[in-house]
Amino acid sequence: MAISRRQFLSRTGLASAGALLGPNLFRNPWMQQAMAATIGDRYFVVLFLDGGNDGQNTIIPVTSSLRPAYESNRGTGPGGIRIVNPLVPATPMLDQTGQIGFHPGLHSLADMYDDGMVAVIQGGGYPDYNLSHEVSRSIWERGNPFSSVGTGWMGRYLANSGYLGSDIPAVNIGGSVSGDFVQTATSVLVFDRLNDFGFPYDYSYSGDSGTKDAAFTALHNAALANGNAAMQYLGGTGNSTLTATNQYPTLHDLYEADRSAWSDQYQNDTPAGLNTGTARGFREIAKVIYGVAQGAIPASLSARFFELSNGGYDTHSNQGADAADGDHYRLHAEVADSIKLFFQDLADMSSGAPMGSGLANLDSKVTVMVFSEFGRRIEQNDNGTDHGSQGPMFVIGGAVNGGVYGNHPNIDDIDDNGNTRYSQDNGNAFRSTDFRDVYGTILKHWLGIANPLPLLPLDTDFGYAGVDYWTAPNFNMGFLP
Amino acid sequence: MPAWNLPTARHLLRRTGFGATRVAAQALLDSHATLGAAIDALLEFKPSKFKPGGRYVEDIHNKWLKYMIKTRQPLQERLVLFWHDHFATSYDKVGQVDLMALQNRLLRVNCKGDFKALVKAINKDAAMMEFLDTVRNRRNQPNENYARELEELFTLGVKDPLGNDNYDQEDIVQIARAFSGWDYGNKGAAEFNDGQHDYAADYPERGPKRIFKVRGGFGNAAGQDFTSAGEGAQEIDTVIDIIFQHRYGPGLRNTVADYIARRLITYFAFSDPSASFVESVADASSFAGTWDIAALLKQIFLHDDFYLTAAPPSAVTKKSVKWPIDYVVTTVRLLDMKLKGKYQATQGGDYRDARSALINMGQSLFEPPSVFGWDWELAWLSSSTLLARYGFARDISNSRNGGATSLRPERLMDLSLTDPVAIVAAVADILGVDDQLSAGERTALINYLTDGSGVGPVNLLDDNTRFEKLHGLFAVVLQSPAYQLQ
Numbered sequence: 001m002a003i004s005r006r007q008f009l010s011r012t013g014l015a016s017a018g019a020l021l022g023p024n025l026f027r028n029p030w031m032q033q034a035m036a037a038t039i040g041d042r043y044f045v046v047l048f049l050d051g052g053n054d055g056q057n058t059i060i061p062v063t064s065s066l067r068p069a070y071e072s073n074r075g076t077g078p079g080g081i082r083i084v085n086p087l088v089p090a091t092p093m094l095d096q097t098g099q100i101g102f103h104p105g106l107h108s109l110a111d112m113y114d115d116g117m118v119a120v121i122q123g124g125g126y127p128d129y130n131l132s133h134e135v136s137r138s139i140w141e142r143g144n145p146f147s148s149v150g151t152g153w154m155g156r157y158l159a160n161s162g163y164l165g166s167d168i169p170a171v172n173i174g175g176s177v178s179g180d181f182v183q184t185a186t187s188v189l190v191f192d193r194l195n196d197f198g199f200p201y202d203y204s205y206s207g208d209s210g211t212k213d214a215a216f217t218a219l220h221n222a223a224l225a226n227g228n229a230a231m232q233y234l235g236g237t238g239n240s241t242l243t244a245t246n247q248y249p250t251l252h253d254l255y256e257a258d259r260s261a262w263s264d265q266y267q268n269d270t271p272a273g274l275n276t277g278t279a280r281g282f283r284e285i286a287k288v289i290y291g292v293a294q295g296a297i298p299a300s301l302s303a304r305f306f307e308l309s310n311g312g313y314d315t316h317s318n319q320g321a322d323a324a325d326g327d328h329y330r331l332h333a334e335v336a337d338s339i340k341l342f343f344q345d346l347a348d349m350s351s352g353a354p355m356g357s358g359l360a361n362l363d364s365k366v367t368v369m370v371f372s373e374f375g376r377r378i379e380q381n382d383n384g385t386d387h388g389s390q391g392p393m394f395v396i397g398g399a400v401n402g403g404v405y406g407n408h409p410n411i412d413d414i415d416d417n418g419n420t421r422y423s424q425d426n427g428n429a430f431r432s433t434d435f436r437d438v439y440g441t442i443l444k445h446w447l448g449i450a451n452p453l454p455l456l457p458l459d460t461d462f463g464y465a466g467v468d469y470w471t472a473p474n475f476n477m478g479f480l481p
Numbered sequence: 482m483p484a485w486n487l488p489t490a491r492h493l494l495r496r497t498g499f500g501a502t503r504v505a506a507q508a509l510l511d512s513h514a515t516l517g518a519a520i521d522a523l524l525e526f527k528p529s530k531f532k533p534g535g536r537y538v539e540d541i542h543n544k545w546l547k548y549m550i551k552t553r554q555p556l557q558e559r560l561v562l563f564w565h566d567h568f569a570t571s572y573d574k575v576g577q578v579d580l581m582a583l584q585n586r587l588l589r590v591n592c593k594g595d596f597k598a599l600v601k602a603i604n605k606d607a608a609m610m611e612f613l614d615t616v617r618n619r620r621n622q623p624n625e626n627y628a629r630e631l632e633e634l635f636t637l638g639v640k641d642p643l644g645n646d647n648y649d650q651e652d653i654v655q656i657a658r659a660f661s662g663w664d665y666g667n668k669g670a671a672e673f674n675d676g677q678h679d680y681a682a683d684y685p686e687r688g689p690k691r692i693f694k695v696r697g698g699f700g701n702a703a704g705q706d707f708t709s710a711g712e713g714a715q716e717i718d719t720v721i722d723i724i725f726q727h728r729y730g731p732g733l734r735n736t737v738a739d740y741i742a743r744r745l746i747t748y749f750a751f752s753d754p755s756a757s758f759v760e761s762v763a764d765a766s767s768f769a770g771t772w773d774i775a776a777l778l779k780q781i782f783l784h785d786d787f788y789l790t791a792a793p794p795s796a797v798t799k800k801s802v803k804w805p806i807d808y809v810v811t812t813v814r815l816l817d818m819k820l821k822g823k824y825q826a827t828q829g830g831d832y833r834d835a836r837s838a839l840i841n842m843g844q845s846l847f848e849p850p851s852v853f854g855w856d857w858e859l860a861w862l863s864s865s866t867l868l869a870r871y872g873f874a875r876d877i878s879n880s881r882n883g884g885a886t887s888l889r890p891e892r893l894m895d896l897s898l899t900d901p902v903a904i905v906a907a908v909a910d911i912l913g914v915d916d917q918l919s920a921g922e923r924t925a926l927i928n929y930l931t932d933g934s935g936v937g938p939v940n941l942l943d944d945n946t947r948f949e950k951l952h953g954l955f956a957v958v959l960q961s962p963a964y965q966l967q
Contacts, residue, residue, distance in 0.1 A: 150853060166864065176841050189864065201875065218928070227794075230802060230858070234862065241868055
C-alpha cells in the first residue's frame with residue numbers, strides 16, 4: 001500500500017530539507033569533515049542537452065539485429081537522416097542486439113571510449129513518458145515523475161549533505177539555477193563567465209566600490225553581532241557572498257595566468273580553437289576546478305558540483321545525417337569535442353602534480369553525466385524527427401568503467417504514438433534503464449551516499465506498481481567502481 | 482491593543498501593503514480616530530476583478546507585477562499572493578496560461594470573503610483540477626492527489642496543534658471518490674461528468690462514502706456521510722461542509738479555523754505564533770462560524786502580538802523576511818518609480834527584466850516549486866538569491882536616464898540637505914528602515930556617504946555627487962540586512 005505523503009516526508013527528512021541549521025552552526029568542523037569524507041576530492045558535472053536529443057542517431061545499430069528497422073524508418077537522399085556508416089570505435093561496442101556505433105559527429109567521444117572513459121547507457125527514461133519539453137525536463141531535474149517536488153535531485157543531495165546558506169558547493173553556468181540544483185538550503189552560484197562575475201557595483205562609478213564594500217561589511221558585521229537570528233544569518237551569508245564575489249573572479253585570473261594556451265583552445269578560432277558555447281562553459285568549469293584543487297579560495301566557497309547545457313536539439317526539421325555541416329552533427333561535435341578537450345586540460349593540470357595533492361589525477365576525479373529530456377521517434381518526418389521517449393545517456397571520466405550499459409530500445413516494436421516502449425520487466429530483452437538508477441549509482445558510487453533511496457523515491461511510494469514502474473532500484477549499475 | 486500612534490500606523494501599513502512611507506502613515510493616523518477604524522478602512526476595499534492577460538506565462542507575470550506596483554489596494558494583492566502560495570498551482574504542470582490567469586482572478590475576487598466559499602470554488606478551478614489531477618480522477622482509476630492536498634495543505638494540516646493526525650488514509654481514499662468525474666470545458670468552466678463518477682452502488686468493494694470515522698471529533702465510528710445532500714455533483718460541496726466541522730483536542734476547537742488563522746498570522750506577522758495568539762483571533766472573529774476572512778484579519782491586526790515585528794531587530798524582536806516579490810514591489814513603490822515596458826525592466830544597466838531577477842531571487846510567480854508553495858523566511862536567503870537582490874538594488878540605483886522609470890531623489894527628499902546625518906535619515910526613512918537601524922549601522926552609512934570622514938557638508942545638488950553618493954546610498958540601504966526584513 002502506498003505510504004502517505006506525510007510518512008514519506010518524515011521518513012526521508014525531506015520536509016526539513018529546506019529548513020536551515022541555526023546560525024550557531026555556521027562553522028561546524030565535524031560537519032565539514034563529514035562532507036569532505038563523503039565526496040573526497042571529487043567533482044561532478046551535469047551536461048543537459050536541451051530540446052530532446054535524437055538518441056536513435058546518437059547510438060546507432062551497425063551489425064545489430066535492429067539495423068533493418070533503423071534503415072526502414074530513416075532514409076538516405078535529400079531529407080534523409082540515416083547514418084549510413086556509424087562510427088565504430090576500436091573497441092567494439094556491443095549490446096544485446098549486436099554491434100552498435102556512434103554518430104560520426106561524436107568522433108571525440110569515440111576516442112574517449114577507446115580510452116575506457118565513456119559509459120554509454122542505453123534506454124534511459126521513465127514510465128508514462130511525457131513528451132512536453134517543460135514537463136519532461138522537470139521530471140529529469142526533480143528525479144520524480146509522479147509527484148510535485150520542489151527540489152532538484154542534486155539539490156536534495158546538497159541539502160542532505162549539510163551545506164549551509166553561506167556555503168557555495170555548486171556552480172551553474174548560465175543565467176539561473178538549473179532545476180536539478182534547486183533547493184533552499186545552500187547557495188548555487190550562477191554565471192556565464194567567471195570574469196564577469198562579481199559584486200553588482202555601480203556601472204558608472206567604479207571608484208566608489210571600495211567605500212561600498214566597507215559599508216557593506218560594516219552593516220553585515222553589525223548584523224552578525226545582533227541578537228536576532230535572522231540578522232545573524234543575513235550578516236554571515238552576506239559576508240560570505242561578498243567574499244565569493246571577490247574570490248571567484250581570481251580563479252579566472254589564476255587559470256589565465258597559468259594556462260592561457262589551454263584557454264585559447266576552448267575559445268579562439270586562430271589557431272583553430274573550439275569556439276563553441278559548450279566549450280566556453282567547460283572552460284569556466286575548468287577554471288573553478290583548477291583553483292579549487294589548489295585550495296586557492298576558502299573551502300566553504302569551493303564548488304565541486306556543476307551544471308551546464310547545450311541547446312538546439314529539438315530537431316523537428318533539418319536534422320541532417322552524417323554530413324559535417326548538418327545541425328545534429330554540429331551539436332554532437334560541439335559536445336564531444338568540448339568534453340575531450342576538458343579532460344585533456346584536466347590531465348595536463350595533473351601532470352607533475354605530487355601524489356595525493358589536489359591537482360593529482362584530476363581527470364579521474366571529475367565525472368561528467370550527459371542527458372536530455374527525451375529522445376526522438378525512430379520514424380523520421382520530412383527531414384527531421386519528433387519527440388520520442390527513452391534515449392541514451394553518457395557518464396564520462398577517468399574513474400568510469402567504460403562500456404555499454406542497458407539495452408537498445410526496441411525500434412522494431414513501437415507503440416501507436418511511434419515511440420519505443422519503456423519497460424522495467426527483467427525478462428524483457430529490451431528492458432529500459434530507469435534514469436533514477438543512473439542517478440542512484442552516481443549518488444552511491446561517486447557522491448558517497450550509501451543509500452540513495454531517501455533522495456529518490458520509488459514509484460511504489462506514490463502508489464504506482466507494476467511491470468513498467470521503477471519499483472526495485474539498481475544503484476550498482478557498474479559504470480562507476 | 483497597542484496605542485494608536487505614528488509607529489503603529491506605519492507598522493500596520495507596512496505589513497498590510499508593500500512598504501509604508503511616513504507620509505502615508507501620517508495620513509492614516511490623521512484620517513482615523515482609532516486603530517480599529519483604520520483597520521476597517523484598509524479592509525473595506527471592493528476586490529477587483531482584474532485578470533492578467535497575455536499569451537505566455539511571462540506576459541501574465543508582468544501584467545500582475547505591474548498591477549501590484551500601481552494598485553491603490555495593496556492589501557488585496559498581499560492577500561492574492563498569500564492565496565497563490567496557499568493553493569499553490571504551477572504553470573509548469575498546468576501548461577495553460579489562460580487557466581492560470583483565471584485562477585489569479587478567482588483568488589482576487591475571493592481574497593477577503595468567505596473562506597469556505599473560496600475552497601468550494603477552488604475545488605472547481607480548472608488550473609487546480611489540472612495541477613492536482615482531478616481531471617484524471619475517474620471511476621475506474623481514482624486519483625487521490627487533490628483529496629490529499631485538500632486536507633493536508635488547504636484546510637486541516639497534517640496534524641492538529643496538539644500533534645495528532647487530522648485524517649487517515651481511508652479519509653483520503655473516500656474523499657477522492659467525491660471528486661471523480663469532474664473536469665473543465667471551454668474557458669475553464671467546471672463540468673461534472675456523471676458517467677465518470679464513482680457511484681457507491683457500482684463499487685461496493687470500496688465501502689460506504691463516509692469520512693472521519695476516527696479523526697475530527699465527530700464521535701461517530703460510522704463516519705460522516707458525504708452523500709447526505711445527494712450523490713453525484715453535490716458531494717464535493719458536502720465534503721467541504723464536513724471538513725469545516727472537523728474539531729480537535731479536548732476543547733473541541735475547530736481545526737480549519739485555527740489552521741487558517743495560524744497560516745495568515747505566519748504570513749502577515751511572523752512564523753511560529755503562540756497558540757493563544759492563534760486561538761484568540763479565531764475566537765474573537767467567530768471565524769469558525771462565519772468563515773469571514775476580513776473579520777479574521779481585523780482581529781489579527783488588532784492583536785498586540787501582530788506588532789511584535791515592529792521594533793528594530795534584537796534578541797527579543799521577531800522579524801520576517803521579505804518575499805522576493807515584496808522586495809521588488811516595495812522597492813519600486815517606495816521610490817515612486819515604474820518598471821519599463823512589456824518586460825517590466827529596470828532602466829539601470831542592461832534593462833534587466835524583473836521576472837529574471839525574481840526567478841534568481843527564488844520566486845517565479847505562477848510557478849511555485851510544488852503544491853507546498855514556496856519556502857519562507859530564511860529559506861529565501863542564500864548567497865545566490867542575495868546576489869540577485871543586490872543586483873536588483875544596483876539596477877534600481879543605476880536608473881538615471883530620467884523619466885518615470887528612473888530613480889529621482891528630488892521627488893522623494895529635500896536635496897538641499899547637506900548634513901550627512903540628516904541625509905542618511907532621509908534615505909532610510911524613504912525606504913522605511915529609519916526606525917530599524919542601530920547606531921552602528923547609521924554610522925556605517927554616514928561613513929559611506931562621506932567617504933570615511935564622517936562629516937559633511939555633502940552637496941547633493943552637484944550632479945556627480947548625487948549620482949554617485951546619493952544613488953549609491955540608496956543601493957547600500959537596499960542591500961542592507963535590515964531592508965531584507967520586515
